[in-house]
Amino acid sequence: MSALPMMGNLAWAPAPGIDNVDVFDRFNGVPTLGLFSAGGERELFWRALGYVPRRMSIWVYMPLTGADEHHISCADPSDLLTGLVFRSPKERYVTVGIALEYRLVFEREWHLPVNADPRQLIDEMLVFLSEALDISLSQELPPARRELMRTASEAVRELSVC
Amino acid sequence: MPSDRSPQELPDGLRLTQYGERPPTGEGFRCRLREEIGETEISLIIGDVDASAASMLVVKYLSPHAMTRVTSVGLLRRAGFVVVHSPSKTNRLHVSVFPPALPTGDQAEWDNELAKRFNACFTEASGGEVDET
Numbered sequence A: 001m002s003a004l005p006m007m008g009n010l011a012w013a014p015a016p017g018i019d020n021v022d023v024f025d026r027f028n029g030v031p032t033l034g035l036f037s038a039g040g041e042r043e044l045f046w047r048a049l050g051y052v053p054r055r056m057s058i059w060v061y062m063p064l065t066g067a068d069e070h071h072i073s074c075a076d077p078s079d080l081l082t083g084l085v086f087r088s089p090k091e092r093y094v095t096v097g098i099a100l101e102y103r104l105v106f107e108r109e110w111h112l113p114v115n116a117d118p119r120q121l122i123d124e125m126l127v128f129l130s131e132a133l134d135i136s137l138s139q140e141l142p143p144a145r146r147e148l149m150r151t152a153s154e155a156v157r158e159l160s161v162c
Numbered sequence B: 001m002p003s004d005r006s007p008q009e010l011p012d013g014l015r016l017t018q019y020g021e022r023p024p025t026g027e028g029f030r031c032r033l034r035e036e037i038g039e040t041e042i043s044l045i046i047g048d049v050d051a052s053a054a055s056m057l058v059v060k061y062l063s064p065h066a067m068t069r070v071t072s073v074g075l076l077r078r079a080g081f082v083v084v085h086s087p088s089k090t091n092r093l094h095v096s097v098f099p100p101a102l103p104t105g106d107q108a109e110w111d112n113e114l115a116k117r118f119n120a121c122f123t124e125a126s127g128g129e130v131d132e133t
Helices: A066-074 A118-137 A143-160 B051-058 B073-078 B112-119
Strands: A018-027 A030-038 A041-052 A056-063 A092-100 A103-112 B015-021 B042-046 B066-072 B082-085 B094-098
Touching (some): A041 A066, A041 A118, A056 A103, A092 A118, A103 A118, A103 A143, A118 A143, B015 B051, B042 B051, B051 B066, B066 B073, B073 B082
Antiparallel strands (some): A030 A041, A056 A092, A092 A103, B015 B066, B042 B094, B082 B094
């Protein structure tokens, strides 16, 4: 993936050198689904969980192939994510990010589950994020960064039990 | 109901739905903008939409914590809010609500008074963010 989301960037425009953002949907004025282009790559962004406690939100970034873009152009606009993110027919990597007030504070590459329905996908993503944050917290971190990771971890755990 | 992505004139009698989520994934219904983090409008949906359908439109899956409340275009307009149809690629029923316009042409600040006025337009005034102090 050449357009890696970077911490500190806006969650819907997360990579450096973005030359285009195509917003497919928004909520309260915040882009929640769309495509961005950076470094010659096209990538889908989607706010998977927007109401996470403590002003956090969880985002998925998927690098797109030509076939993916064809899927998007042909799919029912109200159901773009099925066959791409939901019920993916093949193994693929995405990036999941946690944003605080829509600025990315944590990101990790994640193996998107095959053929997962939305509930299963969200559940597995939260388990992955919880484990990834635990690993981060087990390392040496500056105090402010540690506090941020602890807050993110608590928010993800709250979501995981519901 | 609009049949494409062209913005339509919204009659006063048209019902509108607001989407929210119960804790822990949500904080109820938004009743004001958080401009400091990029919120520029309050999003509503054309029609009296149930929580499941609203969840599919807004978050793209069925959230078990989804909730909705209902108002009308006329109620919001009589309270001073600006209400416009603003369809997106994946939600052609999207409606934007903006603060009242001041005589100067600027938008009014979305303060506590405006938040209370916004909540009062709905079937259930359960927005959780009015600062009563």
